[in-house]
Amino acid sequence: MTMRAGPDGYVMTKPDDATEKSRLDLQHYIWLLTLGGNLHLTPLPENLHKILDIGTGTGVWAAEMARAWPNTQIIATDLVLPQSMSTLPNLTFQKHDADSPWPFEEGCFDFIHGRMLASGIHDWPGLLEKTYRFLVPGGLLELLDVSHPFRAKLQSADNAETSPFIRFGHLAQRSWENNGLDYYATAKHSERMKQLGFVGITKRTFQWPLGDWPESQQDKKIGKLTLENFSSFIATAGVAILTRDGFMDEDEAKAAVSAAEQDLQHNHNQKGFYLTMVMHTASRARM
Numbered sequence: 001m002t003m004r005a006g007p008d009g010y011v012m013t014k015p016d017d018a019t020e021k022s023r024l025d026l027q028h029y030i031w032l033l034t035l036g037g038n039l040h041l042t043p044l045p046e047n048l049h050k051i052l053d054i055g056t057g058t059g060v061w062a063a064e065m066a067r068a069w070p071n072t073q074i075i076a077t078d079l080v081l082p083q084s085m086s087t088l089p090n091l092t093f094q095k096h097d098a099d100s101p102w103p104f105e106e107g108c109f110d111f112i113h114g115r116m117l118a119s120g121i122h123d124w125p126g127l128l129e130k131t132y133r134f135l136v137p138g139g140l141l142e143l144l145d146v147s148h149p150f151r152a153k154l155q156s157a158d159n160a161e162t163s164p165f166i167r168f169g170h171l172a173q174r175s176w177e178n179n180g181l182d183y184y185a186t187a188k189h190s191e192r193m194k195q196l197g198f199v200g201i202t203k204r205t206f207q208w209p210l211g212d213w214p215e216s217q218q219d220k221k222i223g224k225l226t227l228e229n230f231s232s233f234i235a236t237a238g239v240a241i242l243t244r245d246g247f248m249d250e251d252e253a254k255a256a257v258s259a260a261e262q263d264l265q266h267n268h269n270q271k272g273f274y275l276t277m278v279m280h281t282a283s284r285a286r287m
């Protein structure tokens with residue numbers, strides 16, 4: 001069954017909230033670090049007419065793209081419009097649920113970008129089909145997301161029984177599934193893209209450590225920022241995720257979130273917590 005997504009059905013983040021805005025801006029910076037300072041890894045041709053950013057959040061990516069591509073029209077959609085919208089002549093924000101029919105002309109986008117949408121998309125096959133249909137022939141797609149579950153390097157801590165943080169991930173999975181969300185959707189992207197006729201499909205994974213336990217300076221930097229970002233995420237959205245649609249009662253959820261926060265705060269380095277991020281790129285066949 002495909003459930004309707006909507007402002008009330010999306011508990012994970014609210015891009016018009018000040019704390020969430022700074023969290024999403026920090027997350028954008030972590031992505032920049034991960035991608036070597038680039039806004040995308042898909043090589044783009046010089047003459048791009050239209051770009052779509054699905055679930056734009058604060059619009060930070062869309063605004064930076066609009067500045068980098070002043071002759072390209074950027075359309076940024078979200079369930080909730082950002083509170084302060086950049087006023088660049090080539091950037092338009094549009095309130096829209098990506099799970100519902102798209103209000104655009106088919107075959108009109110040269111590049112479609114969607115980042116960190118997993119928790120808000122109820123119909124991934126439908127979304128991928130729309131990206132194909134609304135791209136120009138030869139048009140390019142880039143999707144970036146968390147690939148679940150959360151993990152620990154320390155083997156004995158890499159399970160819900162010994163780690164409250166890993167347990168939180170398991171509970172979030174069950175709550176999301178209860179709400180019609182596919183926790184493992186990103187693992188199915190490549191095959192679904194292939195079935196739709198996408199060509200040049202690539203999949204890259206990146207590790208986002210939580211804390212400064214890695215060896216390299218670059219990973220330490222990403223790890224410190226990801227710990228800050230993810231701690232804020234759990235504090236803001238943790239209880240809402242677990243109580244969604246009555247999955248857990250409030251007290252149970254608060255206890256699980258508080259234990260996860262403590263575990264993350266005190267044991268991140270010893271247990272080596274990390275997130276796996278995944279990027280898919282592909283293009284619509286030229287025909």
Ligand SMILES: C[S@@+](CC[C@H](N)C(=O)[O-])C[C@H]1O[C@@H](n2cnc3c(N)ncnc32)[C@H](O)[C@@H]1O
Nearest residue numbers: 005015055056057078079097098099115116120
């Ligand atoms: C984690 S934020 C990521 C924001 C932005 N893509 C970024 O990477 O900075 C997820 C965003 O997707 C939006 N969203 C979730 N489900 C959506 C849907 N079905 N249609 C449109 N936007 C959606 C949320 O409102 C939120 O702003």
